[in-house]
Amino acid sequence: MKKKLEAREAARKLARARKTETMEAAIRKAARQIPRGKVATYGQVAAAAGYPLHHRQVVQALRGAGGLLPWQRVLGAGGEIKLKHEAGAEQRFRLEMEGVRFKGKRVDMAAHQHIFRTWEL
DNA sequence: ATCCTGACCCAAG
């Protein structure tokens, strides 16, 4: 009885997990395309992954994947770093190490914005 | 099912 319910619950959970995994995988794939010295916005990464309007999930994906991704190359609209305090300082530091130049508080997007290759979608 | 939250985005004033 109870066992059956548990099994069903587990299956449901798995299906959900796999679904989101696909989306996150696509997002990670897109994020990985950003080369050193280049950057992209959350919205662009989401769109490049095939999920426009899912900029928020990009955050989830980046947080989850942790150090396996060039998370520092993903910025908010206008080239703004959206992280706070220490994390934000580290992101800026990492980018500067890659040669990314800042215009005040924002990244010089005109010079460093990565153009995603549409045929890789 | 509802409510809240988040490394968001954008147009207005």
Add this chain to the structure above:
DNA sequence: GCTTGGGCCAGGA
């Protein structure tokens, strides 16, 4: 530059 309001979406309590 600023704040405000509205829109978007998935995940967790």
